[in-house]
Structure formats: C-alpha cells, structure tokens
Amino acid sequence: MTLEIQNISQTWDVIVVGGGTAGAIAGIASARAGAKTLVVEALGSLGGSGTNAQVTPLMRNVSSGQNLNRGITDELKQRLIARCDGAIDRNNNDNWFNPEGMKFVLERMLIESGGEILYHTHFVASELENKKISSIVVHNKDGLSRLRAHTFIDATGDADVSVSAGVPFDAGDAEGVHQSMSLRFILGGVDLEKLCGFLTQHGQAQESQKFMHFWMVWEKNSTLEPLFRQAVSDGVLLERDGDYFQGFSIPGMPGCISFNCPRLDADLNDGASAWTLSRAQVDGKLAIDRLLNFCRKYLTGCEHSFITSYAPMVGVRETRRIRGQYMLTLEDILECKKFEDAICRNHYPVDIHTPRGKKLVHERTGAYPYFQPDAFHEIPYRSLIPLEIENLLVPGRCASATFEAQSAIRVQQNCHSMGEAAGLAAAWCSKDKIGVREVSVLELRKALIAQGANL
Ligand SMILES: Cc1cc2nc3c(=O)[nH]c(=O)nc-3n(C[C@H](O)[C@H](O)[C@H](O)COP(=O)(O)OP(=O)(O)OC[C@H]3O[C@@H](n4cnc5c(N)ncnc54)[C@H](O)[C@@H]3O)c2cc1C
Structure with a gap:
C-alpha cells in the first residue's frame, strides 16, 4: 500500500x-x-x-x-x-x-x-x-x-x-539527561478557608484563599516536611513523592488547587519520545493517586477533595x-x-x-x-x-x-x-x-x- x-x-x-x-x-x-x-x-x-x-x-x-x-x-x-x-x-x-x-x-x-x-x-x-x-x-x-x-x-x-x-x-x-518531567493535576472539592488556616498553622501563611502557594521539597527547610516524613513512614507516600510538591490556587476556580507535581520517575525524562510520554502518563496517575490520599489524610480542608483533571499533556521542561x-x-x-x-x-x-x-x-x-x-x-x-x-x-x-x-x-x-x-x-x-x-x-x-x- x-x-x-x-x-x-x-x-x-x-x-x-x-x-x-x-x-x-x-x-x-x-x-x-x-x-x-x-x-x-x-x-x-x-x-x-x-x-x-x-x-x-x-x-x-x-x-x-x-x-x-x-x-x-x-x-x-x-x-x-x-x-x-x-x-x-x-x-x-x-x-x-x-x-x-x-x-x-x-x-x-x-x-x-x-x-x-x-x-x-x-x-x-x-x-x-x-x-x-x-x-x-x-x-x-x-x-x-x-x-x-x-x-x-x-x-x-x-x-x-x-x-x-x-x-x-x-x-x-x-550526558543527554533531560530535566525532570511532571504530570500536573487539579484537585477540586477543597475547603480553601480551612486549608489556608491549616497552612498558616504549619508555617506557610497565605495572602488569601484567592492567592495560595504552598510547597515541600526534601531538605529545603519546608515546614511541611514532617507531614511528608510521616506519610512516607505510614506507607501513604513514596520517598520520591517528596522530591517536589507545590500547589497554587486558580483564579475563577474556587475550591480548586493546581499541583505542580508529581515529578515523574527519573528514567522518564525524554519528552520527545511518545513511548516515554505514554509511560509518564501511567506513572504520573499512580503518583497522583498517592498524593490524593496524602492530601485527604494529612491536609485539613482536603478531606473531601477529588481529582478534577489530570493534565492531558505531560509537563515537559526540556x-x-x-x-x-x-x-x-x-x-x-x-x-x-x-x-x-x-x-x-x-x-x-x-x-x-x-x-x-x-x-x-x-x-x-x-x-x-x-x-x-x-x-x-x-x-x-x-x-x-x-x-x-x-x-x-x-x-x-x-x-x-x-x-x-x-x-x-x-x-x-x-x-x-x-x-x-x-x-x-x-x-x-x-x-x-x-x-x-x-x-x-x-x-x-x-x-x-x-x-x-x-x-
Ligand atoms: C512541570 C512544569 C512546570 C513549569 N512551571 C512553570 C511556571 O510555573 N511558570 C512558567 O511561566 N513556566 C513554567 N514552566 C515552563 C513553561 O511552561 C514552558 O517552558 C513553556 O510553556 C513552553 O512553551 P513552548 O511554546 O515552547 O511549548 P508548549 O507550550 O509546550 O507548546 C508546544 C505546542 O506544540 C504542540 N505540538 C508539539 N508537537 C507537535 C506536532 N508534532 N504537531 C502539532 N503540534 C505539536 C503541542 O501540542 C503544544 O501545544 C513549567 C514547565 C513544566 C513542564
């Protein structure tokens, strides 16, 4: 043909x-x-x-x-x-x-x-x-x-x-190693007022529910690190889930947080390969499931949260x-x-x-x-x-x-x-x-x- x-x-x-x-x-x-x-x-x-x-x-x-x-x-x-x-x-x-x-x-x-x-x-x-x-x-x-x-x-x-x-x-x-890729997601059903209060108590005070930014990266002095350590020892998170964790509020989407994570498996870094991108979508969704459980169990305000969307495109930095x-x-x-x-x-x-x-x-x-x-x-x-x-x-x-x-x-x-x-x-x-x-x-x-x- x-x-x-x-x-x-x-x-x-x-x-x-x-x-x-x-x-x-x-x-x-x-x-x-x-x-x-x-x-x-x-x-x-x-x-x-x-x-x-x-x-x-x-x-x-x-x-x-x-x-x-x-x-x-x-x-x-x-x-x-x-x-x-x-x-x-x-x-x-x-x-x-x-x-x-x-x-x-x-x-x-x-x-x-x-x-x-x-x-x-x-x-x-x-x-x-x-x-x-x-x-x-x-x-x-x-x-x-x-x-x-x-x-x-x-x-x-x-x-x-x-x-x-x-x-x-x-x-x-x-050596041909690319920057890490991430699969971003949006969490809905978050009580932002409660989450703001919780983050303030945990050393990450927020301007308001409209402008939220919170984060945790291992060994970078994040005040949320003890919670992550606990979640890893409870078997809710894997060690790699704390390599990068970051959340932002979104204008016009009350009750939602956009997460700049999870960072994907270290071997999945070539965003110009469709096979790697496909494995990245699978790896990312599993990691998001762990983060969802983490948020529900450890972050006040996220008890009834749910996944609003998995990003259709893998986040490719380079x-x-x-x-x-x-x-x-x-x-x-x-x-x-x-x-x-x-x-x-x-x-x-x-x-x-x-x-x-x-x-x-x-x-x-x-x-x-x-x-x-x-x-x-x-x-x-x-x-x-x-x-x-x-x-x-x-x-x-x-x-x-x-x-x-x-x-x-x-x-x-x-x-x-x-x-x-x-x-x-x-x-x-x-x-x-x-x-x-x-x-x-x-x-x-x-x-x-x-x-x-x-x-
Ligand atoms: C996880 C992550 C977090 C980041 N954080 C930030 C941040 O907080 N703030 C910030 O400003 N920047 C951030 N960046 C960087 C920034 O988002 C990107 O570098 C930038 O958006 C890239 O723009 P671009 O136009 O080069 O590519 P893209 O915006 O990716 O556009 C490429 C377009 O080409 C299309 N395309 C690709 N191949 C084909 C093809 N063969 N045929 C037809 N269409 C095709 C794609 O569908 C896409 O629409 C982040 C990046 C990542 C991955």
Missing part, C-alpha cells in the same frame, strides 16, 4: 506548527501584521504547556519590580482578568491565571486577528527545496496532507519541524534545542549580556529540575551582575534562527540555548515574547519575500516596542 498525500491547494504566508505558549502568540502577531496565518496544533485548544499541561501561574519575570514581558502578554493578562480568569495579588503580581480561561482567550485573540487554526493535526515531515522548507506534511482525520507557506514557525517545543528539516540540535545535559545563529549561554545570563537584535529580556533564574536525585544547585546570590534586583539579560533574534534553513523561526523552549541557559529562558512569558517577535518577523518575511536572516532587526525591535514590548 502506498500512502497518499493530499495537496491542499490553498497556501499561507505563515504556518505556525504548535499552537502552544509561544506558537499561539506567534500566530496572533503574524496575523495582526497582515499575514495569512495558519496555526497547526496537535490538540484541541491553544496554549500548550500553559493550558494542556496546566502550568499555572506564569512565572514572574521582573527587574526593579517591572514586568519584562509586555506587548501581547499584557493584553492577554488584561483579557484574562476581565473574565475573572486572571488576577493580581497584593504584590502586584499579575501572573495568576486559569488554564481553561487561557484556552478560550488565546483562541479568541487568534481568530479576531484573522488567524486560522487546524486542530487535531500532527506535524509529520518538512519538505525542502534549496535550504527552504517548501511544504510540511501533516496527519489528521483526513489522512496525510501537504501544506505550503512562505515562512514557517516551529513552536512545537521539541523542535519537531527543525529536526525533520535537518537543523542540528542538542538535547539534555552533557527536550531538543536547535543550534541557531546565536546560542545563548549561562555566561550571557550571569553577565547580563545585551544584544543589538534583542527581542526579549529575562531576569528569571537558572532553574534546573534534574532527575539525578538532587536539584542542581546554581548560585542565586553572589557577585554576578545578574543577582542585582535591576538586572536582566537579553535574548537575541538570532537565537530563533536555525542553522541551515532560510525560512524557519524557532521560538519557545527549543530556541537556541545551552542546557543551563534554556532553564532560565523557558518560562512562559519569555516564550510569549519570543513568539511575538517570531510572528512579526515571519509576517514581514512573507510580505517582502525575504528570508529570516534578512529581516531588519532595527525595524523589528522598533515595531515590537511600538506594540508595547519592554526592550
């Missing part, structure tokens, strides 16, 4: 593969810049890790108390807040959001911008002509189809399009990172390097969740310029430009960075900013019939600043 590939006669200016954290914003930016834009997404909603892996809230990224990611991110936050799917706490932290609300708002923003979405569709392969991607092959209920565009954006998080096009890449640390025109390094971060083609500013720290038993310790204080409260480093446009290919941009967690540098820039708001720059640049490429290396970085920065970017 030969496989038929259906040629779709329509062509697009820009095709974004992966409608996740970076891809949804890239699609919005591209469509707003006038490009005929299609977002191809494997699942049935936008937002990727932020929605379907339930990664809430956005990690704060500030310098001197000012948000470093603005532009479309600001608009997204405002729309979420207007729907009560977002909120601002007493510390002026505006990063709290409801992942379900985020799905709706991103979809509306893309559609209102004139972008199109092809859901439930998997990228299969890139087809090349003279160092350019001429088309991509995708698979969905209609079978295999060939889609054409002038410029492509690889926002798959795993660099799927780039790898298929022959772009060189790195994956994992020096897989493949493209080799680009510029590879961001740990030194760039610690020395606060600035670039003429900067498209994003970051002050989030190096944050490596390692499956090697202990969290890798990276200095958070010391003499490096990065540890000053007004510090930041920049991400250059060249980190989104893959080697070899002329009409592809790669924003998000698979942009060009070393293992250590990726752990700092991977947080959602930086992915937004990278996506916004990639979307705008790709739209210009198709309008002016140029390659991604020919974009005027001066004009790109000007336009991003005009859209509200903090650059």
Whole structure:
C-alpha cells in the first residue's frame, strides 16, 4: 500500500506548527501584521504547556519590580482578568491565571486577528527545496496532507519541524539527561478557608484563599516536611513523592488547587519520545493517586477533595534545542549580556529540575551582575534562527540555548515574547519575500516596542 498525500491547494504566508505558549502568540502577531496565518496544533485548544499541561501561574519575570514581558502578554493578562480568569495579588503580581480561561482567550485573540487554526493535526515531515522548507506534511482525520507557506514557525517545543528539516540540535545535559518531567493535576472539592488556616498553622501563611502557594521539597527547610516524613513512614507516600510538591490556587476556580507535581520517575525524562510520554502518563496517575490520599489524610480542608483533571499533556521542561545563529549561554545570563537584535529580556533564574536525585544547585546570590534586583539579560533574534534553513523561526523552549541557559529562558512569558517577535518577523518575511536572516532587526525591535514590548 502506498500512502497518499493530499495537496491542499490553498497556501499561507505563515504556518505556525504548535499552537502552544509561544506558537499561539506567534500566530496572533503574524496575523495582526497582515499575514495569512495558519496555526497547526496537535490538540484541541491553544496554549500548550500553559493550558494542556496546566502550568499555572506564569512565572514572574521582573527587574526593579517591572514586568519584562509586555506587548501581547499584557493584553492577554488584561483579557484574562476581565473574565475573572486572571488576577493580581497584593504584590502586584499579575501572573495568576486559569488554564481553561487561557484556552478560550488565546483562541479568541487568534481568530479576531484573522488567524486560522487546524486542530487535531500532527506535524509529520518538512519538505525542502534549496535550504527552504517548501511544504510540511501533516496527519489528521483526513489522512496525510501537504501544506505550503512562505515562512514557517516551529513552536512545537521539541523542535519537531527543525529536526525533520535537518537543523542540528542538542538535547539534555552533557550526558543527554533531560530535566525532570511532571504530570500536573487539579484537585477540586477543597475547603480553601480551612486549608489556608491549616497552612498558616504549619508555617506557610497565605495572602488569601484567592492567592495560595504552598510547597515541600526534601531538605529545603519546608515546614511541611514532617507531614511528608510521616506519610512516607505510614506507607501513604513514596520517598520520591517528596522530591517536589507545590500547589497554587486558580483564579475563577474556587475550591480548586493546581499541583505542580508529581515529578515523574527519573528514567522518564525524554519528552520527545511518545513511548516515554505514554509511560509518564501511567506513572504520573499512580503518583497522583498517592498524593490524593496524602492530601485527604494529612491536609485539613482536603478531606473531601477529588481529582478534577489530570493534565492531558505531560509537563515537559526540556527536550531538543536547535543550534541557531546565536546560542545563548549561562555566561550571557550571569553577565547580563545585551544584544543589538534583542527581542526579549529575562531576569528569571537558572532553574534546573534534574532527575539525578538532587536539584542542581546554581548560585542565586553572589557577585554576578545578574543577582542585582535591576538586572536582566537579553535574548537575541538570532537565537530563533536555525542553522541551515532560510525560512524557519524557532521560538519557545527549543530556541537556541545551552542546557543551563534554556532553564532560565523557558518560562512562559519569555516564550510569549519570543513568539511575538517570531510572528512579526515571519509576517514581514512573507510580505517582502525575504528570508529570516534578512529581516531588519532595527525595524523589528522598533515595531515590537511600538506594540508595547519592554526592550
Ligand atoms: C512541570 C512544569 C512546570 C513549569 N512551571 C512553570 C511556571 O510555573 N511558570 C512558567 O511561566 N513556566 C513554567 N514552566 C515552563 C513553561 O511552561 C514552558 O517552558 C513553556 O510553556 C513552553 O512553551 P513552548 O511554546 O515552547 O511549548 P508548549 O507550550 O509546550 O507548546 C508546544 C505546542 O506544540 C504542540 N505540538 C508539539 N508537537 C507537535 C506536532 N508534532 N504537531 C502539532 N503540534 C505539536 C503541542 O501540542 C503544544 O501545544 C513549567 C514547565 C513544566 C513542564
């Protein structure tokens, strides 16, 4: 049997593969810049890790108390807040959001911008002509189809399009071990008032039921550690269940807590393998069952709680990172390097969740310029430009960075900013019939600043 590939006669200016954290914003930016834009997404909603892996809230990224990611991110936050799917706490932290609300708002923003979405569709392969991607092959209920565009954006998080096009890449640390993966879940039926009181009694006072954050990691002086020790000795938890435990309240979801755990079995760290992701879903659900029992038995307020949802997507922190025109390094971060083609500013720290038993310790204080409260480093446009290919941009967690540098820039708001720059640049490429290396970085920065970017 030969496989038929259906040629779709329509062509697009820009095709974004992966409608996740970076891809949804890239699609919005591209469509707003006038490009005929299609977002191809494997699942049935936008937002990727932020929605379907339930990664809430956005990690704060500030310098001197000012948000470093603005532009479309600001608009997204405002729309979420207007729907009560977002909120601002007493510390002026505006990063709290409801992942379900985020799905709706991103979809509306893309559609209102004139972008199109092809859901439930998997990228299969890139087809090349003279160092350019001429088309991509995708698979969905209609079978295999060939889609054409002038410029492509690889926002798959795993660099799927780039790898298929022959772009060189790195994956994992020096030994190829990736950051730990987690399967997040939401617990419903929680009496938040009682839980707040209980946490306050146990040394983790909360601002209010609306803004809750509590945690336990072995040997990090968490006041909840004795409870975990007890639960392990009672046979309710396994030792590994205390490697990382963290809960957050969710705007617009009273009685619910979103858990940034469990961390998955150490061997399950390659999020670019479907077999590993499948085992991760199974391992994660068993661990969630242990955590559910733990919460019901040991955390006052959770006695009648239940699982509201298991995240449909495994939480993947790092897989493949493209080799680009510029590879961001740990030194760039610690020395606060600035670039003429900067498209994003970051002050989030190096944050490596390692499956090697202990969290890798990276200095958070010391003499490096990065540890000053007004510090930041920049991400250059060249980190989104893959080697070899002329009409592809790669924003998000698979942009060009070393293992250590990726752990700092991977947080959602930086992915937004990278996506916004990639979307705008790709739209210009198709309008002016140029390659991604020919974009005027001066004009790109000007336009991003005009859209509200903090650059
Ligand atoms: C457990 C965990 C906790 C985290 N905690 C925080 C936090 O608290 N705050 C924070 O800001 N950041 C946090 N992060 C980091 C952040 O969430 C991610 O780095 C970021 O969301 C990645 O964005 P992305 O656009 O690169 O990828 P994603 O958001 O994952 O988007 C990739 C998209 O591409 C789609 N896709 C993939 N392959 C294909 C294909 N072949 N065909 C079609 N579609 C495809 C996926 O379905 C997905 O929608 C955390 C990450 C994890 C895993």
